[in-house]
Amino acid sequence: MTARAATFHLQKLRRRPAVCGLLLLGGAVIATVAWQGPALSRGWLVAFAVWSCVPVGSMMLLLIHSLTGGRWGEETAAILRPSAALTSVVAIAFLPVLVSFGQLYPWAHAASSVAQDVAHQYLNGRGYAVRAAVALCGWAVLGITFSLGERRPLLAGLGLAFYGATISLVAIDWYLSVEPRYVATAFPATIAIQQLAAALAFVAVFAAPSLDESVASDIGALLLAALVGVVYLEFMTYLVAWYGDLPDKAAWYLKRSPSIWTASIVVAFAFGAVLPFCILLLRKGRRSRHGLRSAGMLVLFGTALHFCWLLVPAFEDQLDVVVAGAGVLAILGVGSMLVGSALIPEAGHVRS
Structure with a gap:
């Protein structure tokens, strides 16, 4: 009887943070949808772009581990599974973006901002909503399914194919189309690898104390590879734009040339x-818990700045967008951490 009572109280304590987190997230979503101020809506988009990297990237890592196996996935399951389960919250957190998309995208209120056939057949409100719904619902199903700890290689392979197809669409819809005349074929891949890097960095920060040297080295090596991928794609995108010297591409980079944005990307x-590359390049740095955690925090910091550099210069009220985005990111971060803490499995149920 005492054991049952203790279990009941433990579950009750674990439920309270989740309820608080859901109330915080729900209240923020409702308030933003009701208000729909331009700066707040734009700040929400920037914060959503940064925050959603960890849940979506965690989902991808679970899919990859289901195909490849390895101790790294088993030892970090206590972090990856709750994070991947939050893909359902990602779908809810997208609602303010969906409701206020007219304040975010030029094509939503000025059809002349894109070619007529593109506006008619692809870049319009109905298509935007349908593609977002398909991607978010699919990611939520995959995230929740694999957060339960079951190994389903066939579903994982299909899930990765689904992710590859949907991120190729929504990365352009959500982020690139804030300036619809700029086109970059590598942009969806950059976003996908950025999400992987952010999820690995999150694991490095919160799982490092519990990892042995071998697993810590594996996580560090994966983070190093993802980091190199983001930098390579971003650099090659710039190099191709510079070499081509096309007006629309030049205009996109010129918006990011003022000193504040140059300093931010530097x-x-x-x-x-x-x-973090220098830390992770050394075997000793990857095996060190402090080194791995430091590299993870730096990558998360760089991810936030990178998305600010990508999105905020597209808007006029840049300072207001940054302030609003910082506040929204704090709310999303705290709320999701509270919800995620209640989803962390007990020690005996971490490994599948």
């Missing part, structure tokens, strides 16, 4: 890429 590169 800081993101130096502290979010070069410094």
